[in-house]
Amino acid sequence: MLRWHPVVLATALTAAAVAGILISGDQWAPWVFLGATAGLATSGST
Amino acid sequence: MLSSPVWRGSPAFAFRVGLLLGGAITAxxxxxxxSLARAPLPWWARWALVGAVLVLVALNELRVIDVRLPENRRLVPEGVFRLGRHLGPLQFGIEMGTGARTYLPSGLPYIAATxxxxxxxxxxxxxxxxxxGFGRALMTTANLNHPGDWDALWARHARLTxxxxxxxxxxxxxxxxVATA
Incomplete structure (x- = not known):
């Protein structure tokens, strides 16, 4: 399924990071996406 | 590993909870x-150290230097599933979520940890x-739901991702x- 494609996932997370950090300006957003991007980047380790 | 019972139903939920817990434990x-290590350092020195790790990881990823970063080069043992239908996946998730009990094929967690x-x-x-842990859960969930070989697909698009x-x-x-400064 397209929605689980690695490029779609990485793009969606990146878009969410840009929206969450730059648009919403939420104080927690940088720490959320710092962790989430690092976690997804470890893919292939299962 | 993908054929294990952790990937279906409520055990899968326990596994994902474990991933989040594991990440929180490491953090x-x-x-x-x-809190002890940073005490004598001003804020700019702390971020300078983070920057130094970032440069080290970047040079390593670009193969300019060859530094072996600390990594547990093994899979989480499947023996954890002996703990039961939910506790086994929970422990599996915790161990994988810590980032310290299995392979870590990216430099980003080292920078985040610093x-x-x-x-x-x-x-x-x-x-x-x-x-x-959520990021790792995204990966495992995608791996399960994708009909083809998700790992091969990830490898094929590794540069872009x-x-x-x-x-x-x-x-x-x-x-x-910037927010800390």
Whole structure:
């Protein structure tokens, strides 16, 4: 399924990071996406 | 590993909870140790150290230097499933979520760990740790739901996904640094 494609996932997370950090300006957003991007980047380790 | 019972039904939920807990555990350890290590350092020196790790990881990823970063080069033992239908997947998730019990094929967690160690408050560390587990849960969920060989697909698009995730990571790190200053 397209929605689980690695490029779609990485793009969606990146878009969410840009929206969450730059648009919403939420104080927690940088720490959320710092962790989430690092976690997804470890893919292939299962 | 993907044929294990952890990937279906309520055990899968326990596994994902474990991933979040594992990330939070590592972050808690980092922030406790870091509260001692960072005490004598001004904020700019802490972020300078984070920057130094970032440069080291970047040079390593670009193969300019060859440094073996600390990594547990093994899979989480399947023996954890002996603990039961839910406790087994939970422990599997915790171990994988810590980032310290299995392979870590990206440099980004090292930078994130240094930032948490030297600059994060306890709530910020917990958020970052749980989010790390969420990122790993995204990967395992996608792996399960994709009909083809997801790992091969990831490898085929590794440059693009690495660029996207690194960009978002750097935006997050930079914003956290500016907010701390």
């Amino acid at each position: 808690t350890v980092l922030v406790v140790v870091g 930032a948490v160690l030297l600059t994060a408050s306890v709530p910020q560390a917990l958020v970052a740790g749980a989010a790390f 690495a660029a996207l995730l690194s960009g978002a990571f750097l935006l997050s790190l930079g914003t956290a640094a």
